[in-house]
Amino acid sequence: MERTYNVFVDNGLFVAANILDKKVEDVTINDLKNNTKLFGEKVYKFTTSDRYKKISSMSFHNSAFDQPAYRTNRKEKIQEQFGVIMDNVGEDEYCCICGNKNIEFSKPENFLTKLNRAFIINCVADTFYNHSNNLSTVNICPVCILLGMLSTLNMRKSGYIVLFNSMNNDFMYGLTQRRENEFCQKQFNSSGVKGDNTLELQNEILDLIVKEKGKDSLKVYKVNNGKGEFYNEELLSAEYIQLLYEIYSEGLIYEFNQSGLFYNMLKGNLNRTYLYKLIDFEKCEIKYSKKLLIMLEGKLNKLNKSLNEIIQSICKKICKIGCKDCLIQLKNVSNYNKFVELILNWQESYSDKKQESLLKNQEEFDIITDRKNYYSIKNKIMFELILNKGVL
Numbered sequence: 001m002e003r004t005y006n007v008f009v010d011n012g013l014f015v016a017a018n019i020l021d022k023k024v025e026d027v028t029i030n031d032l033k034n035n036t037k038l039f040g041e042k043v044y045k046f047t048t049s050d051r052y053k054k055i056s057s058m059s060f061h062n063s064a065f066d067q068p069a070y071r072t073n074r075k076e077k078i079q080e081q082f083g084v085i086m087d088n089v090g091e092d093e094y095c096c097i098c099g100n101k102n103i104e105f106s107k108p109e110n111f112l113t114k115l116n117r118a119f120i121i122n123c124v125a126d127t128f129y130n131h132s133n134n135l136s137t138v139n140i141c142p143v144c145i146l147l148g149m150l151s152t153l154n155m156r157k158s159g160y161i162v163l164f165n166s167m168n169n170d171f172m173y174g175l176t177q178r179r180e181n182e183f184c185q186k187q188f189n190s191s192g193v194k195g196d197n198t199l200e201l202q203n204e205i206l207d208l209i210v211k212e213k214g215k216d217s218l219k220v221y222k223v224n225n226g227k228g229e230f231y232n233e234e235l236l237s238a239e240y241i242q243l244l245y246e247i248y249s250e251g252l253i254y255e256f257n258q259s260g261l262f263y264n265m266l267k268g269n270l271n272r273t274y275l276y277k278l279i280d281f282e283k284c285e286i287k288y289s290k291k292l293l294i295m296l297e298g299k300l301n302k303l304n305k306s307l308n309e310i311i312q313s314i315c316k317k318i319c320k321i322g323c324k325d326c327l328i329q330l331k332n333v334s335n336y337n338k339f340v341e342l343i344l345n346w347q348e349s350y351s352d353k354k355q356e357s358l359l360k361n362q363e364e365f366d367i368i369t370d371r372k373n374y375y376s377i378k379n380k381i382m383f384e385l386i387l388n389k390g391v392l
Ligand SMILES: [Zn+2]
Pocket: 095, 096, 097, 098, 099, 100, 102, 140, 141, 142, 143, 144, 145
C-alpha cells in the first residue's frame, strides 16, 4: 500500500504494518480484511486502558470505541465495526484520500447503519459544523476509514490529541514501534495508578528527533474530534529539525526550551523572535548563555562578510563613546525610515565626540542602510551591541 500523507491514514498504515510485521508497501487490502479481529482487539485494549482511555472520546467520539451502550461488549462491537468496514470494499468509485477505486457505489443497508461519516476522522467529523453543510456522504474508501481508525494507537494526548507525520518512513516505523512499547510498558508498570497520559509535547518532539533521527520535516497535528472540536497542524521544517539536533549536540537544548523559543520554532517565527527572547533590553543583558545567542545568531542571521565587517566596526565605535541607550533605541525602531534616521543620529553624535566619521564613506552608508536587508542588519547590530556590552 502507498502512503497518502493524510496524517490519520498514514499513521494507521504504519500501525497496521507494525501489527502485521510487514513493510507498509507489502500490506494488502486482504491483510486488512483478514485481520479485523486482531486490529479490533489491539484498539480495544488501548482505548480501555486506564492510561489511554481518554483518547477514545477525542478520536472517534461516536464509534464503538466510545459509545456508552457498548460498555459490556465493546471489544466485539469494535471488531464488528472493523469487519463491516472491510466487507464493503468495492470497485465503483474513487476515494478522495488515497485515489484508489475502492468504493462500492450503492452501499448496503448494514454499512450505512453501522458506519457513517462520524467515523471519518477530521474529514467529515460528527460535529454540528460538518452536519450542517448538507453533505450526506463523502467518497472515502473503507480502507482509508479503517486505517484512519487504527491511527488511534499512535495518538497521545497533550491537551488535545497529538499525531506526527514525517515523510521519512524510518521515522514513522520508529515512532509506531515506540508507541507500542510505551503502551506495553506503561500498561504493566502503572500497577493500577490512573496515570495522566498527557505528554510534554516539546520534550516528546525533541526526544523523537534525537532518538529516531528524522532528518526530514515533521508535521505536528493537534486535534480533538470530541465535543470541543479542534484541529491544528504545524510544520517543523527540515532546517529547523537540523537546528534542533545541533542545539542538542551543543548541550543547549535545556536553555532553548526554557527560553520558550521552541514554541516560536513550532509557529515558524523563530527567526523574528530569538533576539527578543534572549536579550533583556531594559537591563542590557543576555538572559541565557552567550553560547546559545551566538549559535542562533550564526545559524539564523547569515549576512555577507563585508556587511558583517562594517557592522562590527560600527558597533565597536559606538561602544567606545559609551552610548548606553543605543540598544534600546535600536530595538524601538519600528520601520526602515526610522532605522536610517537612527544611523544618521549615531553618525552625528559619534563625529561630535570623536571628530571622525562613524562610517567611512557613502558606500558603507549605502550597504548598511540596504532596505531589503534592513531587518537582518538591525538584528545583527543589536547582537553586536549586546556582545560588546562590557564597554557600553
Ligand atoms: Zn482511500
